Amino acid sequence: MxxxxxxxxxxxxxxxxxxxxxxxxxxxxxxxxxxxxxxxxVDFSHTSEEDKLVQALKDLESGHFDWMTATSSTVADVLSHHNAVVHPDTQVALVGEATAVAFREAGYPVTRTPSEENSTHALLEEWPEIDEPGVLKVLTLRSDVAIPVLTEGLIGRGHDVTQVLAFRTVGxxxxxxxxxxxxxxxxxxxxxxxxxxxxxxxxxxxxxxxxxxxxxxxxxxxxxxxxxxxxxxxxxxxxxxxxxxxxxxxxxxxxxx
Missing domain, CATH: 3.40.50.10090 (Rossmann fold)
Structure with missing residues (x-):
């Protein structure tokens, strides 16, 4: 015991x-x-950036983004609600066991998760592509109450980041x-x-x-x-x-x- x-x-x-x-x-x-x-x-409600989200999901389906990120299992629900399609050439980086489980259960791909500590900081450290030459186009989907550590980490490395509030957290x-x-x-x-x-x-x-x-x-x-x-x-x-x-x-x- x-x-x-x-x-x-x-x-x-x-x-x-x-x-x-x-x-x-x-x-x-x-x-x-x-x-x-x-x-x-808490529960999750429609985003205040619905138009921006819809456009971003269209761009996601067209292959505009090199990567998409999510750190909440709720993002999988948002994608499913919008019948979103992840382009085969777009890779998906996730943080959190619940997030990965939700994505797989919803039928969405999972390219990269941290191998050691399952945290946002660990993902930034273990993501070799973001430290290579060139600018990546990245879609970050997050909650309105989340601190944008991953988004800011990607912007700080010079990448082209489209950040969208995918959902609101309500009591x-x-x-x-x-x-x-x-x-x-x-x-x-x-x-x-x-x-x-x-x-x-x-x-x-x-x-x-x-x-x-x-x-x-x-x-x-x-x-x-x-x-x-x-x-x-x-x-x-x-x-x-x-x-x-x-x-x-x-x-x-x-x-x-």
């Missing part, structure tokens, strides 16, 4: 996102003996049942997986029980959570086990670009 499974055994954990991300995280938690409760606090109120379980302490831990989720947790659950573990993924999320007044269980071994379990299957990619 692993240390994580001893610490997480029987723990009821709120998983704040659905889809591929939520499924991967829930499975990882179950394998460590926890009881995940998938209750999305979702939880059901009365979930709210009661959180306020009563029947849900023992909350995963806070992005700055937007931190804002939703603070707004929807202003009176969390003292015993509730708040596990923030990534320094940006933690900073926003702290500013919003969420408690940080910094010395909690259970929190550390939660973070290690989650980070074993996902990363912070779709908060970055």
């Amino acid at each position: 692993t240390t994580e499974s001893k610490l997480l055994s029987g723990l009821r954990v709120l998983v704040p996102r659905g889809g591929t991300w939520g499924d991967l995280v829930a499975q990882a938690l179950r394998e460590q003996g926890a009881h995940p409760v998938i209750a999305p606090l 979702v109120p939880v059901s009365v049942h979930i709210r009661e379980d959180i306020e009563s302490g029947r849900i023992n831990a909350l995963l806070v997986a992005s700055a937007k989720i931190a804002e939703e947790v603070a707004a929807q659950f202003p009176d969390l029980p003292e015993s509730t573990i708040v596990a923030c993924i990534g320094p940006n999320t933690l900073s926003v959570a702290t500013a919003a007044g969420l408690r940080d269980n910094a010395d909690s071994a259970v929190k550390q086990a939660l973070l290690e379990t989650v980070e074993s299957v996902i990363d912070q990619s779709d908060m970055l670009d």
Whole structure:
């Protein structure tokens, strides 16, 4: 039995996102003996750049781009929704296990993912084509709340980058049942997986029980959570086990670009 499974055994954990991300995280938690409760606090809505997105997808189908990038599994949903076609000559660079799974399940190609640490920074380091002579035409598709690390990294190397906000992240109120379980302490831990989720947790659950573990993924999320007044269980071994379990299957990619 692993240390994580001893610490997480029987723990009821709120998983704040659905889809591929939520499924991967829930499975990882179950394998460590926890009881995940998938209750999305965010959802994804149409982009404010719909016309720009439609044109970019037409250019994608025509072969205008050398590469396309995505760091969120939601991008696969956006492509499917628009019946988008990736030209055979266009290569696809992805970050995140959930992103790669979603792309493959939707029938889209995956050319490159980081081989070591599955992060945006690692992709920039392990992507040899972007450091070769010449200018690449790259389409980057991302969320409106993502920090454009990958986009800026490509622009900084002199490439021709078309960046499009492919979707908006919006808050979702939880059901009365979930709210009661959180306020009563029947849900023992909350995963806070992005700055937007931190804002939703603070707004929807202003009176969390003292015993509730708040596990923030990534320094940006933690900073926003702290500013919003969420408690940080910094010395909690259970929190550390939660973070290690989650980070074993996902990363912070779709908060970055």
